[in-house]
Amino acid sequence: MDKEINNYMTPAEAAYRWGKNQETVKNKLKPSLNSELDQMIKRGLIKYYQKPNGQRKEWIVSVQAMEEWFGKSN
Incomplete structure (x- = not known):
């Protein structure tokens, strides 16, 4: 079962x-x-x-946002 927390990530993890x-x-x-x-x-x-x-913003990105921007992950 997928854990809910795995639906959210830093921009670095999302890029990877x-x-x-x-x-x-x-x-x-x-x-x-x-x-x-x-x-x-x-x-x-x-x-x-x-x-x-x-000065700096720290971002959290959802899987749904990434899918809207780039499609499903590989």
């Missing part, structure tokens, strides 16, 4: 699991390059955490 370059996945997490990013956050497919006054 889908056989994509990590920069390709990171580009999907940039509002300037992905107009549907806010909608995917609202749908609960991706999320980020940013420390107060922090």
Whole structure:
């Protein structure tokens, strides 16, 4: 049985699991390059955490988001 936690991953793991370059996945997490990013956050497919006054966002990506972007993993 597949564990629920395996449906969520870091961008680095997502890139590995889908056989994509990590920069390709990171580009999907940039509002300037992905107009549907806010909608995917609202749908609960991706999320980020940013420390107060922090510069960097830490992302969590769902399997569903990756499938919408790139199709099923290999």
